[in-house]
Amino acid sequence: MNTITPLQDHACLLVSGPDQPGIVAAVSALTARHKGNIVTLHQYSDDPTGGDFFQRVVFHRPGLAAAIPEIEADLTSTLSSLGMTWTLTDQAVPxxxxxxxxxxxxxxxxxxxxxxxxxxxxxxxxxxxxxxxxxxxxxxxxxxxxxxxxxxxxxxxxxxxxxxxxxxxxxxxxxxxxxxxxxxxxxxxxxxxxxxxxxxxxxxxxxxxxxxxxxxxxxxxxxxxxxxxxxxxxxxxxxxxxxxxxxxxxxxxxxxxxxxxxxxxxxxxxxxxxxxxxxxxxxxxxxxx
Amino acid sequence: MNTITPLQDHACLLVSGPDQPGIVAAVSALTARHKGNIVTLHQYSDDPTGGDFFQRVVFHRPGLAAAIPEIEADLTSTLSSLGMTWTLTDQAVPxxxxxxxxxxxxxxxxxxxxxxxxxxxxxxxxxxxxxxxxxxxxxxxxxxxxxxxxxxxxxxxxxxxxxxxxxxxxxxxxxxxxxxxxxxxxxxxxxxxxxxxxxxxxxxxxxxxxxxxxxxxxxxxxxxxxxxxxxxxxxxxxxxxxxxxxxxxxxxxxxxxxxxxxxxxxxxxxxxxxxxxxxxxxxxxxxxx
Amino acid sequence: MNTITPLQDHACLLVSGPDQPGIVAAVSALTARHKGNIVTLHQYSDDPTGGDFFQRVVFHRPGLAAAIPEIEADLTSTLSSLGMTWTLTDQAVPxxxxxxxxxxxxxxxxxxxxxxxxxxxxxxxxxxxxxxxxxxxxxxxxxxxxxxxxxxxxxxxxxxxxxxxxxxxxxxxxxxxxxxxxxxxxxxxxxxxxxxxxxxxxxxxxxxxxxxxxxxxxxxxxxxxxxxxxxxxxxxxxxxxxxxxxxxxxxxxxxxxxxxxxxxxxxxxxxxxxxxxxxxxxxxxxxxx
Amino acid sequence: MNTITPLQDHACLLVSGPDQPGIVAAVSALTARHKGNIVTLHQYSDDPTGGDFFQRVVFHRPGLAAAIPEIEADLTSTLSSLGMTWTLTDQAVPxxxxxxxxxxxxxxxxxxxxxxxxxxxxxxxxxxxxxxxxxxxxxxxxxxxxxxxxxxxxxxxxxxxxxxxxxxxxxxxxxxxxxxxxxxxxxxxxxxxxxxxxxxxxxxxxxxxxxxxxxxxxxxxxxxxxxxxxxxxxxxxxxxxxxxxxxxxxxxxxxxxxxxxxxxxxxxxxxxxxxxxxxxxxxxxxxxx
CATH class of the missing domain: 3.40.50.170 (Formyl transferase, N-terminal domain)
Structure with missing residues (x-):
């Protein structure tokens, strides 16, 4: 009853790198275009002007495991080009x-x-x-x-x-x-x-x-x-x-x-x-x- | 040195209402189309399935005071139609x-x-x-x-x-x-x-x-x-x-x-x-x- | 190394009852006359005027086990007559x-x-x-x-x-x-x-x-x-x-x-x-x- | 109502020095012979064998101010001879x-x-x-x-x-x-x-x-x-x-x-x-x- 159940079809995306306008919008548009529904989002910038940006997003996406390669390819083209580092993990895999x-x-x-x-x-x-x-x-x-x-x-x-x-x-x-x-x-x-x-x-x-x-x-x-x-x-x-x-x-x-x-x-x-x-x-x- | 300075040209947007896919994306797209740069974002859903959604966004927008009526009109058409409640405050106004x-x-x-x-x-x-x-x-x-x-x-x-x-x-x-x-x-x-x-x-x-x-x-x-x-x-x-x-x-x-x-x-x-x-x-x- | 070792030849005496002048002196005189050396003493009165008195004393007394009957007899005659309640325990006995x-x-x-x-x-x-x-x-x-x-x-x-x-x-x-x-x-x-x-x-x-x-x-x-x-x-x-x-x-x-x-x-x-x-x-x- | 009132006719005695049998009894006998009623007593030894001893006693003594010289003389002869250090303060004097x-x-x-x-x-x-x-x-x-x-x-x-x-x-x-x-x-x-x-x-x-x-x-x-x-x-x-x-x-x-x-x-x-x-x-x- 008080266990922490691995979440099926939930991905956790961690993003960090140089802060810049539009990063949150870029990430949420990306999850939306892969049919992911954001269930938890945390964000932090250590300095709004020229600082570093950090974000954690958990999104629900039916059929996640099969979709991961495609999402990762999009992350590479969308985020890596902005100098951002990211990791994507399947929350069902301990x-x-x-x-x-x-x-x-x-x-x-x-x-x-x-x-x-x-x-x-x-x-x-x-x-x-x-x-x-x-x-x-x-x-x-x-x-x-x-x-x-x-x-x-x-x-x-x-x-x-x-x-x-x-x-x-x-x-x-x-x-x-x-x-x-x-x-x-x-x-x-x-x-x-x-x-x-x-x-x-x-x-x-x-x-x-x-x-x-x-x-x-x-x-x-x-x-x-x-x-x-x-x-x-x-x-x-x-x-x-x-x-x-x-x-x-x-x-x-x-x-x-x-x-x-x-x-x-x-x-x-x-x-x-x-x-x-x-x-x-x-x-x-x-x-x- | 340890004072809390009112932030010029920063708006705080509070959103709450029935959770639904795409809400985070809708809000971040809205701030982006009004040239707002998100500096802080908090989000919480009390139940991803059929629960309530809560979000606090602080965004920087040069010339905020003049833009507020236009942003509010957009919020009404974008969020109120989804059954969401929102408030927008200018952080420079104590x-x-x-x-x-x-x-x-x-x-x-x-x-x-x-x-x-x-x-x-x-x-x-x-x-x-x-x-x-x-x-x-x-x-x-x-x-x-x-x-x-x-x-x-x-x-x-x-x-x-x-x-x-x-x-x-x-x-x-x-x-x-x-x-x-x-x-x-x-x-x-x-x-x-x-x-x-x-x-x-x-x-x-x-x-x-x-x-x-x-x-x-x-x-x-x-x-x-x-x-x-x-x-x-x-x-x-x-x-x-x-x-x-x-x-x-x-x-x-x-x-x-x-x-x-x-x-x-x-x-x-x-x-x-x-x-x-x-x-x-x-x-x-x-x-x- | 961080164990709590039962203390050989150490007694714990708890005393409680109506507060009155001389109680602390009476207890410490009693332990002294039974060759006990007080190693820890806590005392509390909930009201110095007409309140209740509480005391915990741990004393070291070589050959404690054999001396307990004699000490208890003294406690009865010294403390019970003042309306005080007491318990005496051998700290070596868990x-x-x-x-x-x-x-x-x-x-x-x-x-x-x-x-x-x-x-x-x-x-x-x-x-x-x-x-x-x-x-x-x-x-x-x-x-x-x-x-x-x-x-x-x-x-x-x-x-x-x-x-x-x-x-x-x-x-x-x-x-x-x-x-x-x-x-x-x-x-x-x-x-x-x-x-x-x-x-x-x-x-x-x-x-x-x-x-x-x-x-x-x-x-x-x-x-x-x-x-x-x-x-x-x-x-x-x-x-x-x-x-x-x-x-x-x-x-x-x-x-x-x-x-x-x-x-x-x-x-x-x-x-x-x-x-x-x-x-x-x-x-x-x-x-x- | 929540003030800390200076206590009339209450003395605070602090005692410290080499631990030795009978110290608590000596102090409580001393307060008793000067008609002091102990209202609070704290005691601590950092090592029962050859360590240091510390005690704080608050006692009530009607007419304290006039009695202090006499009590101090007794403290000198009783405690100083045992190598103990002490201070006596009148709690009515801030x-x-x-x-x-x-x-x-x-x-x-x-x-x-x-x-x-x-x-x-x-x-x-x-x-x-x-x-x-x-x-x-x-x-x-x-x-x-x-x-x-x-x-x-x-x-x-x-x-x-x-x-x-x-x-x-x-x-x-x-x-x-x-x-x-x-x-x-x-x-x-x-x-x-x-x-x-x-x-x-x-x-x-x-x-x-x-x-x-x-x-x-x-x-x-x-x-x-x-x-x-x-x-x-x-x-x-x-x-x-x-x-x-x-x-x-x-x-x-x-x-x-x-x-x-x-x-x-x-x-x-x-x-x-x-x-x-x-x-x-x-x-x-x-x-x-």
């Missing part, structure tokens, strides 16, 4: 999401459980972990679990193994408290977006042990940040953040325990929005429709 | 807002002060109060103050006097903790929207003394609600709400003091959004773009 | 918590996960459900699951069966979205506190289908409330509440999905605080230290 | 608070309004500004205004003038968006606590232009932080923080405008708590009772 995890299970289980409830419109072809702690839980959800150890000098080897597992099988990757730093080489080769959850309100407490640092600094709120992963550690475009109030009475362990609740909530929202094509990265920031 | 208050000054002063800072794009032709407590403060902001007593049997007389003051002079009315219940007769005759701030999280604690009731019920959060006023007391369409956490340690007076902060914040947001044509009432609810 | 659930699993699984992570200092001797939906999940946590159907005319029979299962085995009961209304007879006979989660910000939307009602009323925040169960439905003392912001764009199903996150968070906090002896009911309200 | 401001008026006016409403239990002997922008507003509240320009090479001269104005006249100083960095020399000589409001969620966006940086970094929440001022800029003990949610649609000016609301709320809470002797600085952190 994205394939791999999850990488370590020993902490709160983010991982929250994703698997939401998926089982029908709240995350994705397929989960695999969970990969550098530990075996969560193997039994993962498989109980009917999801394949692969153990790729990462200790010691074999980090490059581990990354190579992970890339082999992912290749051709996934549309995006989620780091659900995966406690290894991925190399720039890995990120260049993975070829799909990678979403991370960082256990602080970035840019505060960049790096390791943020809850301990938060306790030492005596902050009155702690937070979590989900962002796309880039080669600059903890600097990728932020998708979602949230915080929770703490007091002097909370120990560093309390912060960690309470922060875990914020982490799983923030990561789940970020993953849902990405799965629904609601997020457009833009430089070091994101547009979230 | 709405005229009257404020009604009693003895509490927190909501009133917050509105006047935001207005002086340039954060509320309205004109304030008058403040009306059934007490004289705030007269000096109001006039220090350069705003006319009228005292209309309401005690005793002269309530109908007071409402008549208020209607005379408002007639033709205002585009909407704000009840900033005005402690009189306006009659159905007044509401039918005032002819402009009336926005109220209620000192509880409606529909909890309808009626008088909500903070005392909240203390008795032992709630852990208290709130405030801004809504359009209808004849059904505390039942009008909600524009904005917010809450703040309280504990057993807070007395009823503490709740009142802390609630006052929520009241002024919620009312200020509701007034700003109304002034910016962001709110469309829809039955007992609102669409807030 | 409370035994039964969970009643129906088909929704979000609150139930959240409690079981937290318990497995060591974040809930309780024992869970059983889960009882009027459906079998969650049986497999529950048993995977190593927790016994009992199916007690409640459909049709056998409600009294079902309650009798539940009482038999609980008798002598539990210290409190949690209704984790248990969709049956417990009779007054059940509540009088169960003999332990019963904690419920209600899917609205009480007292708004009392009764059934609160998310549908919230959608109809057009509220801008939805919430959840955890409270002790009394014979007056949805009127028991509130332990914890929280809310989340929603918009016109959220459907009733969205409200239900997003509300589920608030429900499980609020219930988990209420259960933790009850397990830690932090909550003192007081009339229709609670003191939460 | 603290004297100076406000330093520049051109922004939101924090300054908020403090003056709350003070006029009886919500801030302080005296305000003066406002000092390096601009004259707010002079008329301040004097309308019946508060003396002093203009001390700070441009150019005369910074040391300005600080000297400010110290002369403050000397002997104030118990604490509030920087209500005072846009000058106070020298270490000033801080050492001023001799009273100085409270600042920083327009970011510290430690994120330390230094100048935090809203611009927040916009560039694409954060989804912005905040404000009130802290005691130390020689290390933006590093002093944090008293209070809060945040508000923002989106990609908010410009840097929007962030500034919305952040101003958080700033004045956070500063007002911090000032209230300091005025009520609820805050104990502890290293780079604070205990807030």
């Amino acid at each position: 994205k394939r999401m791999a999850v990488l995890a370590s020993t902490s299970d709160h983010c991982l289980l929250d994703l698997l459980w939401r998926h089982r409830r029908g709240e995350l419109p994705v397929h989960i072809p695999m969970v990969i972990s550098n530990h075996t702690t969560t193997a039994e839980d993962v498989r109980a959800f009917g999801v394949p679990f692969f153990h790729v150890p990462s200790q010691g000098p074999d980090k490059a080897e581990a990354e190579k193994r992970i890339l082999e597992l992912l290749a051709g099988n996934v549309d995006f990757v989620v780091l659900a408290r995966y406690m290894q730093i991925l190399s720039g080489d890995f990120l260049r080769r993975v070829g799909v977006p990678v979403i991370n959850i960082h256990h602080s309100f970035l840019p505060a407490f960049i790096g390791a042990a943020p809850y301990r640092k938060a306790k030492e600094r005596g902050v009155k709120l702690i937070g979590a940040t989900s962002h796309y992963v880039t080669e600059d550690l903890d600097e990728g475009p932020i998708i979602e953040q949230d915080v929770v109030r703490v007091t002097h009475d909370d120990t560093a362990a309390d912060l960690q325990r309470r922060g875990a609740d914020v982490e799983r909530a923030v990561l789940s929202r970020a993953v849902l929005w990405h799965a629904q094509d609601r997020v457009i990265p833009h430089g070091s920031s994101t547009i979230v429709f | 709405k005229r807002m009257a404020v009604l208050a009693s003895t509490s000054d927190h909501c009133l002063l917050d509105l006047l002060w935001r207005h002086r800072r340039g954060e509320l794009p309205v004109h304030i032709p008058m403040v009306i109060s059934n007490h004289t407590t705030t007269a000096e403060d109001v006039r220090a902001f350069g705003v006319p103050f009228f005292h209309v007593p309401s005690q005793g049997p002269d309530k109908a007389e007071a409402e008549k006097r208020i209607l005379e003051l408002l007639a033709g002079n205002v585009d909407f009315v704000v009840l900033a903790r005005y402690m009189q219940i306006l009659s159905g007769d007044f509401l039918r005759r005032v002819g402009v929207p009336v926005i109220n701030i209620h000192h509880s999280f409606l529909p909890a604690f309808i009626g008088a003394a909500p903070y005392r009731k909240a203390k008795e019920r032992g709630v852990k959060l208290i709130g405030a609600t801004s809504h359009y006023v209808t004849e059904d007391l505390d039942e009008g369409p909600i524009i904005e709400q917010d809450v703040v956490r309280v504990t057993h340690d807070d007395t009823a007076a503490d709740l009142q003091r802390r609630g006052a902060d929520v009241e002024r914040a919620v009312l200020s947001r509701a007034v700003l959004w109304h002034a910016q044509d962001r709110v469309i009432p829809h039955g007992s609810s609102t669409i807030v773009f | 409370k035994r918590m039964a969970v009643l659930a129906s088909t929704s699993d979000h609150c139930l699984l959240d409690l079981l996960w937290r318990h497995r992570r060591g974040e809930l200092p309780v024992h869970i001797p059983m889960v009882i459900s009027n459906h079998t939906t969650t049986a497999e999940d529950v048993r995977a946590f190593g927790v016994p699951f009992f199916h007690v159907p409640s459909q049709g005319p056998d409600k009294a029979e079902a309650e009798k069966r539940i009482l038999e299962l609980l008798a002598g085995n539990v210290d409190f009961v949690v209704l984790a979205r248990y969709m049956q209304i417990l009779s007054g007879d059940f509540l009088r006979r169960v003999g332990v506190p019963v904690i419920n989660i209600h899917h609205s910000f009480l007292p708004a939307f009392i009764g059934a289908a609160p998310y549908r009602k919230a959608k109809e009323r057009g509220v801008k925040l939805i919430g959840a409330t955890s409270h002790y169960v009394t014979e007056d439905l949805d009127e028991g003392p509130i332990i914890e509440q929280d809310v989340v912001r929603v918009t016109h764009d959220d459907t009733a199903a969205d409200l239900q999905r997003r509300g589920a996150d608030v429900e499980r968070a609020v219930l988990s906090r209420a259960v933790l605080w009850h397990a830690q002896d932090r909550v003192i009911p007081h009339g229709s309200s609670t003191i939460v230290f | 603290k004297r608070m100076a406000v330093l401001a520049s051109t922004s008026d939101h924090c300054l006016l908020d403090l003056l309004w709350r003070h006029r409403r009886g919500e801030l239990p302080v005296h305000i002997p003066m406002v000092i500004s390096n601009h004259t922008t707010t002079a008329e507003d301040v004097r309308a509240f019946g508060v003396p205004f002093f203009h001390v320009p700070s441009q150019g090479p005369d910074k040391a001269e300005a600080e000297k003038r400010i110290l002369e104005l403050l000397a002997g006249n104030v118990d604490f100083v509030v920087l209500a968006r005072y846009m000058q960095i106070l020298s270490g020399d000033f801080l050492r000589r001023v001799g009273v606590p100085v409270i600042n409001i920083h327009h970011s969620f510290l430690p994120a966006f330390i230094g100048a232009a935090p809203y611009r940086k927040a916009k560039e970094r694409g954060v989804k929440l912005i905040g404000a932080t009130s802290h005691y001022v130390t020689e290390d800029l933006d590093e002093g003990p944090i008293i209070e923080q809060d945040v508000v949610r923002v989106t990609h649609d908010d410009t840097a000016a929007d962030l500034q405008r919305r952040g101003a609301d958080v700033e004045r709320a956070v500063l007002s809470r911090a000032v209230l708590w300091h005025a009520q002797d609820r805050v104990i600085p502890h290293g780079s952190s604070t205990i807030v009772f």
Whole structure:
């Protein structure tokens, strides 16, 4: 009853590029001439004069799958010539999401459980972990679990193994408290977006042990940040953040325990929005429709 | 630097009515044929199949003021024939807002002060109060103050006097903790929207003394609600709400003091959004773009 | 690392009753004369003149278990004679918590996960459900699951069966979205506190289908409330509440999905605080230290 | 009705120092032997084994003013000998608070309004500004205004003038968006606590232009932080923080405008708590009772 059903015959079109008069009219005329009925439209310009333009349109079009090539050809001739970038996705086709995890299970289980409830419109072809702690839980959800150890000098080897597992099988990757730093080489080769959850309100407490640092600094709120992963550690475009109030009475362990609740909530929202094509990265920031 | 400047040559078009294919395209074609460049567009359908459609478009059109009659004629022939309702406003023309208050000054002063800072794009032709407590403060902001007593049997007389003051002079009315219940007769005759701030999280604690009731019920959060006023007391369409956490340690007076902060914040947001044509009432609810 | 370890040789003393001079001194002298070192003390008076007094003291006392009878005798002679009520608990002994659930699993699984992570200092001797939906999940946590159907005319029979299962085995009961209304007879006979989660910000939307009602009323925040169960439905003392912001764009199903996150968070906090002896009911309200 | 009335014959005792058995009992015995009735007591130990102890006690004692010397003598002999630090204040005597401001008026006016409403239990002997922008507003509240320009090479001269104005006249100083960095020399000589409001969620966006940086970094929440001022800029003990949610649609000016609301709320809470002797600085952190 509260599931998110994949929408049959609904397309999501994301458009971005230099703002210019007539863009909205051009896109809506295009959808109209392909018999699409716009059901949701979001639009944003970061500066009406010489800024960038972003649009998300969901339209209903009976027989969508067969019509996609024709619509894409029109998009190329209509939008690409204006210097605009676009993607068109069939909302009936769930994205394939791999999850990488370590020993902490709160983010991982929250994703698997939401998926089982029908709240995350994705397929989960695999969970990969550098530990075996969560193997039994993962498989109980009917999801394949692969153990790729990462200790010691074999980090490059581990990354190579992970890339082999992912290749051709996934549309995006989620780091659900995966406690290894991925190399720039890995990120260049993975070829799909990678979403991370960082256990602080970035840019505060960049790096390791943020809850301990938060306790030492005596902050009155702690937070979590989900962002796309880039080669600059903890600097990728932020998708979602949230915080929770703490007091002097909370120990560093309390912060960690309470922060875990914020982490799983923030990561789940970020993953849902990405799965629904609601997020457009833009430089070091994101547009979230 | 953080003021909200009235936008020259920008029109805001609100459209609502039965959802139907091609509405977005029809509106964007119309703005294009009047040389309008869409800078912001929000759209919402409460049900893609047979539901209602709502749209807010802001477009830039050099020489807007002179073009408005022509655009309105086109809107009538294009949209009214589809059963759609619309309003077109020139964003360079601030709405005229009257404020009604009693003895509490927190909501009133917050509105006047935001207005002086340039954060509320309205004109304030008058403040009306059934007490004289705030007269000096109001006039220090350069705003006319009228005292209309309401005690005793002269309530109908007071409402008549208020209607005379408002007639033709205002585009909407704000009840900033005005402690009189306006009659159905007044509401039918005032002819402009009336926005109220209620000192509880409606529909909890309808009626008088909500903070005392909240203390008795032992709630852990208290709130405030801004809504359009209808004849059904505390039942009008909600524009904005917010809450703040309280504990057993807070007395009823503490709740009142802390609630006052929520009241002024919620009312200020509701007034700003109304002034910016962001709110469309829809039955007992609102669409807030 | 972020577990909540039961504290060896630590006692928690809750005191409440008519406020009077010297109570704090009397309690701290008592703990001192039993060689207890106070590590945490919270105190609250709802009215310094003729009001009620509440205190929570945690003290460290080597060899606590053996000393408890002697301390209790002293508490009786010192505090009971002043008309005060008190309870003394050994913090090394986890409370035994039964969970009643129906088909929704979000609150139930959240409690079981937290318990497995060591974040809930309780024992869970059983889960009882009027459906079998969650049986497999529950048993995977190593927790016994009992199916007690409640459909049709056998409600009294079902309650009798539940009482038999609980008798002598539990210290409190949690209704984790248990969709049956417990009779007054059940509540009088169960003999332990019963904690419920209600899917609205009480007292708004009392009764059934609160998310549908919230959608109809057009509220801008939805919430959840955890409270002790009394014979007056949805009127028991509130332990914890929280809310989340929603918009016109959220459907009733969205409200239900997003509300589920608030429900499980609020219930988990209420259960933790009850397990830690932090909550003192007081009339229709609670003191939460 | 929602004012905070200074409590006659009530003393507030703050105690801190090395934790040790019997401290709570010693303090409550001391208040009892001076005929004080404890009405509020908060206590915190950062580590029961070898940590630090903090306590706040409010007690009622008829004829307090005359008894203070005797109580202080007892505190010296009882607590100072245990290595504890303490302060005793008469709650009927409001603290004297100076406000330093520049051109922004939101924090300054908020403090003056709350003070006029009886919500801030302080005296305000003066406002000092390096601009004259707010002079008329301040004097309308019946508060003396002093203009001390700070441009150019005369910074040391300005600080000297400010110290002369403050000397002997104030118990604490509030920087209500005072846009000058106070020298270490000033801080050492001023001799009273100085409270600042920083327009970011510290430690994120330390230094100048935090809203611009927040916009560039694409954060989804912005905040404000009130802290005691130390020689290390933006590093002093944090008293209070809060945040508000923002989106990609908010410009840097929007962030500034919305952040101003958080700033004045956070500063007002911090000032209230300091005025009520609820805050104990502890290293780079604070205990807030």
